[in-house]
Structures are given as C-alpha cells and as structure tokens.
Amino acid sequence: MNFGKKLDRCRMCNSSELYEFLDLGFLPPADKILTKSDLYNPEIHFPLKVAQCSFCGLTQLLYVVNPELLYGETYSYESSITETGKKHFFEMAENLCKRFNLNSSDLVVDIGSNVGILLESFKKNGLRIIGIDAAPRIVEIANQLGIETWRGFINKEIAQKIVNEKGKAKIVTATNVFAHIDNKKELMDSLRIFLDDKGIFVIEVPYFVDLIEQLEYDTIYLDHLEYLSIKPLVSFFKNNNMEVFDVEKYSIHGNSIRVFVSWKGNYKKSRNVENFLELEEEKRIYEKETLDKFARMVKQHKKDFLELIHNLKKQGGKIIGISAPAKGNTLLNYCKLHEYFIDYMAEKSSIKIGYFTPGMHIPIIDEEKLLDDKIDYGIIFAWNFADEIMRNPISQEFLKRGGKFIIPIPEIKIIDRIENFEKIGVTKFSKKNFAQISSGNRNYAKFSIENNNSFNMSLENNIMESFGVKIEKINPVHIDERGIISDLVNEPINNVGLITTEKDCVRGCHYHKKSKQYSYILSGKFEVLLASYDNLNNIKKVLLNAGELITIPPFVVHQFKAVERAVMINMESQSRAESGYEDDTFRVKLENI
Ligand SMILES: [Zn+2]
Numbered sequence: 001m002n003f004g005k006k007l008d009r010c011r012m013c014n015s016s017e018l019y020e021f022l023d024l025g026f027l028p029p030a031d032k033i034l035t036k037s038d039l040y041n042p043e044i045h046f047p048l049k050v051a052q053c054s055f056c057g058l059t060q061l062l063y064v065v066n067p068e069l070l071y072g073e074t075y076s077y078e079s080s081i082t083e084t085g086k087k088h089f090f091e092m093a094e095n096l097c098k099r100f101n102l103n104s105s106d107l108v109v110d111i112g113s114n115v116g117i118l119l120e121s122f123k124k125n126g127l128r129i130i131g132i133d134a135a136p137r138i139v140e141i142a143n144q145l146g147i148e149t150w151r152g153f154i155n156k157e158i159a160q161k162i163v164n165e166k167g168k169a170k171i172v173t174a175t176n177v178f179a180h181i182d183n184k185k186e187l188m189d190s191l192r193i194f195l196d197d198k199g200i201f202v203i204e205v206p207y208f209v210d211l212i213e214q215l216e217y218d219t220i221y222l223d224h225l226e227y228l229s230i231k232p233l234v235s236f237f238k239n240n241n242m243e244v245f246d247v248e249k250y251s252i253h254g255n256s257i258r259v260f261v262s263w264k265g266n267y268k269k270s271r272n273v274e275n276f277l278e279l280e281e282e283k284r285i286y287e288k289e290t291l292d293k294f295a296r297m298v299k300q301h302k303k304d305f306l307e308l309i310h311n312l313k314k315q316g317g318k319i320i321g322i323s324a325p326a327k328g329n330t331l332l333n334y335c336k337l338h339e340y341f342i343d344y345m346a347e348k349s350s351i352k353i354g355y356f357t358p359g360m361h362i363p364i365i366d367e368e369k370l371l372d373d374k375i376d377y378g379i380i381f382a383w384n385f386a387d388e389i390m391r392n393p394i395s396q397e398f399l400k401r402g403g404k405f406i407i408p409i410p411e412i413k414i415i416d417r418i419e420n421f422e423k424i425g426v427t428k429f430s431k432k433n434f435a436q437i438s439s440g441n442r443n444y445a446k447f448s449i450e451n452n453n454s455f456n457m458s459l460e461n462n463i464m465e466s467f468g469v470k471i472e473k474i475n476p477v478h479i480d481e482r483g484i485i486s487d488l489v490n491e492p493i494n495n496v497g498l499i500t501t502e503k504d505c506v507r508g509c510h511y512h513k514k515s516k517q518y519s520y521i522l523s524g525k526f527e528v529l530l531a532s533y534d535n536l537n538n539i540k541k542v543l544l545n546a547g548e549l550i551t552i553p554p555f556v557v558h559q560f561k562a563v564e565r566a567v568m569i570n571m572e573s574q575s576r577a578e579s580g581y582e583d584d585t586f587r588v589k590l591e592n593i
Pocket of ligand 1: 010011012013014015053054055056057058
C-alpha cells in the first residue's frame with residue numbers, strides 16, 4: 001500500500017524553496033471516522049507540516065496522503081447538513097445563473113460534488129448537471145437524492161466521458177475541493193478536454209489570509225493540501241493559459257474566496273483581483289516573520305485551550321463536543337484531548353453517529369443526548385456554524401438548563417447566554433470590513449486565562465470506595481508540549497511489577513495482611529471482585545479500566561478477571577523479595593456474582 005509522499009517541490013510552480021513554518025505533529029485523516037472494531041486495529045498517523053513556497057507563495061502541506069486512503073468507505077463529510085451551507089450554495093447557483101446568463105442547454109459539472117447540494121440548486125434553475133465524487137457512501141446518497149453523480153477522481157478519462165455523453169461544460173465548480181487535489185496537471189488536462197471555450201471554472205476555498213488572521217489552524221488537516229491565496233493562483237492559471245478574472249469573498253467556512261477562472265482573455269478582468277493582491281501584500285502573508293508569528297500563536301492557543309479544559313475538569317465539569325466536524329479532529333489530536341476530557345461528541349449527521357473520532361476515539365452520538373446527561377460545557381468544534389448551532393432548540397434548552405458553550409477559535413470564548421442574536425447566515429465581505437466576522441456586538445463572556453503551567457489535578461475523582469478500596473481515574477499533574485506527567489502513588493512502595501493478563505484469565509483470589517496494593521491499568525479491562533476477608537458473602541463487583549488506579553488495603557480479598565487482554569503496573573507496600581510475598585498472601589476464591 002502506498003501511503004503517500006513527502007513534497008519536495010511546490011505543487012504549482014515546482015520551486016524547491018519551501019519554507020516550513022508550522023508542525024502540528026502526527027495526525028490521522030480527519031474525515032476518517034472509526035467503527036468500534038476499527039479501535040482494535042492500528043491507525044495510521046501522518047506528519048502534518050505546513051510550508052510556503054518562497055517563489056510563488058503557495059502555502060501547502062509537506063506530506064501528501066494517498067487520496068485512496070482519505071476518501072474511502074468511511075469518508076463522512078456530508079456538506080448539506082447545515083442550513084447556512086444550504087443557503088450559501090443555493091445563492092451561489094442563483095448568482096452564477098444570472099451573471100453568466102446560463103440556460104437549459106448549459107451543462108454544470110461539480111468536482112467533489114458531495115451529496116449534490118450545489119447541483120440541486122442548478123437543477124432547480126433548469127440546467128443540466130453532473131457530479132463527480134470519490135467517496136462511495138456520499139455518491140450513493142447523492143444518486144438517491146436524484147443528483148446524477150459519478151464516482152471517481154477527476155481525470156482525463158472522466159473528462160472525455162463527460163464530453164461524449166453530455167457535451168462540454170459551461171460551468172465547472174470546485175467548492176472546498178481544489179485544495180484537496182494533488183495532481184494539478186491532471187486537473188488542468190481534464191479542464192482542457194471538458195471545459196467549454198467560453199466556460200468558467202469557479203473555485204471556492206477558505207482564504208489563507210483569514211486562516212492567519214483568525215488563527216483558524218484547525219482547518220489545517222491532511223485532506224487540505226493547500227491554503228490558498230490569490231497570488232499563487234494568478235500565476236498558476238497564467239502558466240496554464242487561463243486567467244483569474246474575478247474574486248469575491250464570503251463568510252462561509254471562516255471566510256472563503258470564490259475565484260472565477262476562464263481561458264485567457266475571454267472575460268473582462270475585475271478590479272477585485274488587484275484589490276486582493278494588494279491586500280495580501282498589506283497583510284504580509286508571504287513574509288517569514290508573519291508565518292513564524294502565526295506558528296507561535298498556534299502553540300499559545302493550544303496551551304490556553306488545554307489549560308481551560310483542564311481547569312474545568314478539575315472543577316468537576318462534564319464536557320462534550322457539539323458537532324463532530326473534521327476540523328475538530330485537528331484540535332482534538334493536536335491538543336491530545338481524549339475521552340477522559342471529552343465524554344462524547346453530540347452530532348446530527350446520521351452517517352457519523354455510532355462511530356468514533358479518529359485519533360482520540362471519542363464516541364459520536366445523537367445530538368439529542370445533549371439533554372440526557374448533566375452536561376456542563378459543550379465545545380462547538382464547528383465554530384464557523386456556531387450561530388446556527390447555538391440557536392437550535394436543543395441548544396437553547398441546554399442553555400436554559402445551565403449548560404455553557406465553548407467556542408475554541410479564534411479566541412476562546414465561553415457563552416452562557418445569547419443576546420442581540422439577530423444576525424445569522426451568510427454575510428458578504430468586502431475588503432473594507434475584512435475579517436470582522438468574529439467581532440460584532442454579541443454578548444460573549446470571554447474566558448480569561450491565567451498563565452499557570454501546572455494543573456495540580458492528580459489523584460482526584462474518587463469513583464468507587466468500599467471495604468476501603470478506592471478506584472480512581474488518574475489525571476495529569478502537568479501537561480506541556482513535551483507530554484503528560486501523572487502521579488500514580490505518593491506512598492511508600494517496596495515492590496513494583498509489570499503484569500500482563502490474557503483475556504478471560506483470572507488473577508488474585510487472595511488477600512494480604514500487611515501489604516497495601518496499588519494496581520494501575522495501562523491497557524485493557526478487568527472485572528474485579530472484592531470482599532472483606534471476614535465476610536465472603538458480601539461480594540462487590542466493579543469494572544476497572546485503562547487509566548484507572550485501584551488501591552486495595554490489607555484484609556480485602558481481590559480477584560481480577562481480564563475482560564480483554566490487560567497490562568497493569570502493580571505496586572505493593574511490602575517487598576516481594578525472598579518469601580515476603582507468599583508469607584503475606586492468603587488465598588480465597590470468590591464466586592462470581
Ligand atoms: Zn510555488
């Protein structure tokens with residue numbers, strides 16, 4: 001299996017001068033949600049490093065994952081899910097039809113058409129349509145919805161098939177997909193085959209200037225090979241005998257640009273193109289200093305976000321994720337927030353429910369569950385749709401019951417009430433009111449974070465206590481970019497052992513008169529039976545999970561059965577040297593209850 005490749009040269013101009021400025025570590029594909037049985041298999045993580053071409057200015061990932069691995073069976077991004085998204089694409093189709101006088105003989109091809117939400121709007125306008133998408137589940141849904149969609153990646157063969165069966169395309173769209181395509185030569189060769197002489201290629205992508213200014217680093221993930229700005233696009237299309245003739249900006253996906261491209265000289269060039277080029281110079285997005293500063297801010301954000309989450313957990317807060325978008329997985333994996341911190345992700349997309357998030361393996365469950373449990377905080381990972389999410393009836397009820405929302409990006413905010421909330425949806429942005437989407441006059445309560453490096457959270461959360469036995473989840477005492485430090489035991493220990501136990505095998509079945517035992521579960525699960533040595537009829541059964549420490553005082557009979565293969569560190573207050581252990585071990589078999 002070919003996993004992918006390291007990029008040595010710029011994808012657009014072939015320069016070898018790539019300036020690496022950001023390293024987010026090793027991450028699994030953000031859209032590849034996992035089934036329960038996947039959790040028992042290895043999960044591939046890829047380097048997520050970002051560089052900018054010093055020659056043409058294209059910002060791009062330094063490692064390209066084989067697309068077959070990214071857009072396979074479990075690819076889960078369903079684009080029509082939000083009202084904001086639907087409205088955006090509906091208006092896009094309307095605008096294009098009007099602006100370019102499209103009529104019923106014209107063909108629209110959407111590359112990476114997903115479930116067909118954009119094409120549906122073109123279809124309503126009476127146009128002929130065809131969608132191309134690589135993800136089988138998504139293609140199936142689109143065809144069921146009556147949107148003719150072919151499975152595959154765009155290439156010369158499919159381009160020829162389009163021409164043979166449908167004729168040439170007047171409009172070719174690629175919304176949030178252009179930056180996913182590694183083989184740009186194949187794309188351009190395909191356009192030469194199936195884009196009409198008077199045809200228009202319309203790209204919509206998140207804008208790199210906003211990514212920098214709004215600290216949208218969570219939008220960096222393995223699918224997104226490029227973080228686009230106008231300068232590299234202008235020179236790339238010029239080199240391909242095409243021309244960028246207009247650019248517009250929209251507030252979707254944390255601000256996106258819509259780029260209009262045609263064969264050279266076919267359409268009048270708008271002044272907007274120069275405006276955007278000037279803006280990019282003003283914002284200094286092609287300077288190393290700006291890129292380095294961005295990388296420092298990303299690191300600081302991680303630190304602040306972790307500090308908030310750890311402090312909330314320390315106060316006993318129950319935290320879940322609201323919605324499980326791909327970008328949430330960048331944040332979760334980069335910050336290493338696993339199931340201990342985030343109980344589950346409440347999601348409305350039915351194709352994700354029942355699965356687990358990549359990397360951190362947090363269960364994804366129905367959004368209705370938001371109200372079942374006593375949840376204190378809901379992190380809105382799809383922060384670009386925060387307005388819509390917070391206004392839905394379930395969220396409103398959540399707030400009424402005392403729940404709070406956390407918006408992680410661009411600055412960390414905690415929201416416990418919503419006022420002045422009339423503005424929603426797509427706002428068109430111009431150069432003047434550039435990048436103001438996150439301000440406005442809403443009453444967000446901003447969380448202030450004190451600079452404090454350690455969290456002092458060890459050995460809290462007493463889950464269970466009987467016969468003097470304690471089971472507790474071990475929390476970190478310190479976290480930073482190097483990793484995590486946890487205290488297991490702060491008492492005298494004279495023996496430390498590493499013990500593995502195969503599935504269904506039983507250990508223990510004894511008690512000690514002197515030794516106090518501490519067992520920390522590294523992996524796997526135990527079913528533990530406990531009883532006082534003088535009353536073997538009163539048996540307690542508990543489940544012991546990875547990450548938990550059980551403390552067993554003398555005179556308590558303990559019996560461990562591995563529910564699955566388990567590894568633990570066992571610590572005893574008494575030494576096991578010579579016959580020290582056997583002399584203090586008194587065997588009793590407890591019957592399972
Ligand atoms: Zn370049």
